[in-house]
Amino acid sequence: HEVWREDIYDHDNEPKVKRRDGSFDVVEKLRGFVNYHRNPEPYRPPTERVLDWGELNPTKDHDKYHSDVERKVQAARCMDCGTPFCQTHTGCPVNNLIPEWNNLVYNNQWTEAIERLHKTNNFPEFTGRVCPAPCEGSCVAGLVDGPVTIKNIEYAIVDNAWEEGLITPRIPQHRSGMTVAIVGSGPAGLAAADELNQMGHKVTVFERADRVGGLLMYGIPNMKLEKDTVDRRVNLLREEGIEFVTNADIGKNVDVNELRSSFDALALCLGSTKPRDLPVNGRELKGVHFAMEFLTKNQKKLLFTKEGSLESQWDRKFINAAGKDVIVIGGGDTGTDCIGTSMRHRCKSITNFELMPEPPMERSENNPWPQWPRVFGVDYGHEEVTAVFGKDPRVYSVMTKEFLGDEDGNLRGLITQQVEILPNGQPKAIEGSEEEWPCDLCVLSMGFIQPEEYIAQELNLDMDQRNNIHAVYGDFRTSVEGVFAGGDCRRGQSLVVWAINEGRGVANACHSYLEQKKMDESKVYESGRFANLSSTNTSMY
Numbered sequence: 001h002e003v004w005r006e007d008i009y010d011h012d013n014e015p016k017v018k019r020r021d022g023s024f025d026v027v028e029k030l031r032g033f034v035n036y037h038r039n040p041e042p043y044r045p046p047t048e049r050v051l052d053w054g055e056l057n058p059t060k061d062h063d064k065y066h067s068d069v070e071r072k073v074q075a076a077r078c079m080d081c082g083t084p085f086c087q088t089h090t091g092c093p094v095n096n097l098i099p100e101w102n103n104l105v106y107n108n109q110w111t112e113a114i115e116r117l118h119k120t121n122n123f124p125e126f127t128g129r130v131c132p133a134p135c136e137g138s139c140v141a142g143l144v145d146g147p148v149t150i151k152n153i154e155y156a157i158v159d160n161a162w163e164e165g166l167i168t169p170r171i172p173q174h175r176s177g178m179t180v181a182i183v184g185s186g187p188a189g190l191a192a193a194d195e196l197n198q199m200g201h202k203v204t205v206f207e208r209a210d211r212v213g214g215l216l217m218y219g220i221p222n223m224k225l226e227k228d229t230v231d232r233r234v235n236l237l238r239e240e241g242i243e244f245v246t247n248a249d250i251g252k253n254v255d256v257n258e259l260r261s262s263f264d265a266l267a268l269c270l271g272s273t274k275p276r277d278l279p280v281n282g283r284e285l286k287g288v289h290f291a292m293e294f295l296t297k298n299q300k301k302l303l304f305t306k307e308g309s310l311e312s313q314w315d316r317k318f319i320n321a322a323g324k325d326v327i328v329i330g331g332g333d334t335g336t337d338c339i340g341t342s343m344r345h346r347c348k349s350i351t352n353f354e355l356m357p358e359p360p361m362e363r364s365e366n367n368p369w370p371q372w373p374r375v376f377g378v379d380y381g382h383e384e385v386t387a388v389f390g391k392d393p394r395v396y397s398v399m400t401k402e403f404l405g406d407e408d409g410n411l412r413g414l415i416t417q418q419v420e421i422l423p424n425g426q427p428k429a430i431e432g433s434e435e436e437w438p439c440d441l442c443v444l445s446m447g448f449i450q451p452e453e454y455i456a457q458e459l460n461l462d463m464d465q466r467n468n469i470h471a472v473y474g475d476f477r478t479s480v481e482g483v484f485a486g487g488d489c490r491r492g493q494s495l496v497v498w499a500i501n502e503g504r505g506v507a508n509a510c511h512s513y514l515e516q517k518k519m520d521e522s523k524v525y526e527s528g529r530f531a532n533l534s535s536t537n538t539s540m541y
Helices: 068-076 098-106 110-120 124-130 150-163 187-198 215-219 227-239 256-262 291-306 332-344 380-389 454-459 496-539
Strands: 016-018 024-026 179-183 202-206 243-245 265-268 288-290 325-329 349-354 394-396 398-405 411-421 427-429 435-438 441-444 448-450 483-485
Touching (some): 068 098, 068 150, 098 110, 098 150, 124 150, 124 496, 179 187, 179 256, 187 202, 187 215, 187 227, 187 265, 187 496, 215 227, 215 291, 215 496, 256 454, 288 291, 291 441, 332 349, 332 441, 349 380, 349 398, 398 427, 411 441
Parallel strands (some): 179 202, 265 483, 288 441, 325 349, 325 441, 349 394
Antiparallel strands (some): 398 411, 411 427, 411 435
């Protein structure tokens, strides 16, 4: 928004902001959603950011970074809507107190804002970067105009808090004497660990990778979530008393039953890591890879480079898209991340196949507010491809029929067919619509179907009809006593913010179990002690 100030000698030097009607006046909240238009903080220009692995979001010294005045203007657009759908089940899974901290930002009360934000969200610096913001899809202002820039305001609050030293270690004053093992250090595992530690329990988190963070560390590329941001929060959790054990592949190099017997409770936050495959002819060709394999190996290479390790230490299995015709099969956030990563490798070309038809520009009748709007959108990867190659990379309503290889077993192309979606939602191939595409590297980004089974099998856990660990939402207890499950391994693949929700739920369920267990053990001890006294007294007569 355009800003104008009075003369420096004027008694009123408060900035005046241009309103929709063209007038200038001080920022006010009463009719903010009427007076001011939505102005989300943009990413850095695509032709600039595609040349590096830095975060998409502009830094403070960048001309795209929002000023304090613009932040206030955007916070002023949060209306007194009565029923804030943004923080209900249709909006924010962790029920963030969005209207409250929007109002605190408007009033320049940043300390109080981070306190309210942390009430419901353990890691706003993660969700503020990677969450698709379902809260904005259910914002009441979005019924008639653009929604409030909730996501921008969220990460502005937490970034300011880190910068001003408002986020410091909270060392629990009392310890319960009970211990919990958490398997998995993704957002669900970290949220569960944070909550249980603050409840006074001794928490140890086991991670099979060489670094803590799970999906946050290796599954989300650096330009979307800087790894120093992850390490900063993990180091804070360490200072607060949580112990982390890496390279611990429970069920393989660590016996899960031994782990269970060594702790009072066990929480499984394994994620949903088994990818959906594409079983067509030529699938075995060199050059066809799963998305997580591609992204993880790229991130490991970046971390080696950043820390000054020698190139000879790099895993030779690193997947390089440089100079190649790349095809990403599957959309969504992960597909976009594969597109963005390929662009930074300097690929020759990139195409993105989507099975479903192109979404409408506006909500359809069967997708009413406050549901998540299933409409056409341009994510960061699509914008970068358009800026560099001159066209959107997405091709809709196509399915892959066959991979083509050369005489050495390398991928050289693939054949697709156009599809139509039947009334029952199933795709049907259109005969005679085959097309051949050149391709040196194909990345399969078609989602995840279930967690890996070996831990569940070792513990003999019940599974649901989708092969996720069976545990009722809100209860989170598995079929084995003292073992809990939450996150994607329980609910199926979902958002980081849903993982945090589940991690917090697992912590509450674990806490109730541990409190009861401690009480039961105390009763057994007391009854045994008095029984011994009774026996002693009887023997005296």
